[in-house]
Amino acid sequence: MIQIRPVSDLRNKFPEIEGVVGSGEPVFLTKNGYGTMVVMSIEKYSQMTDGIELKLDEADRAAEISDVRYTHDEVFSRLRNRNG
Numbered sequence: 001m002i003q004i005r006p007v008s009d010l011r012n013k014f015p016e017i018e019g020v021v022g023s024g025e026p027v028f029l030t031k032n033g034y035g036t037m038v039v040m041s042i043e044k045y046s047q048m049t050d051g052i053e054l055k056l057d058e059a060d061r062a063a064e065i066s067d068v069r070y071t072h073d074e075v076f077s078r079l080r081n082r083n084g
Helices: 008-012 014-021 042-065 072-083
Strands: 003-004 027-031 036-041
Touching: 003 008, 003 014, 008 014, 008 036
Parallel strands: 003 027
Antiparallel strands: 027 036
């Protein structure tokens, strides 16, 4: 179940929020009724970003051995054509 809490709960009910994120679920925090941030465990964050980090490392290595560079427009045009 999605956990949506006021940001004041981060201060006032930290152990509850820690328990939720420890179980692998994110907690969405609101301020004045609007979403402001998401709290999640370090493990969950790592699961989300590790693949991206590996791809960025690959791109850095490829850039070191090649002089080929693409503009923003070229990259996104190729992506649109591939997915279109």
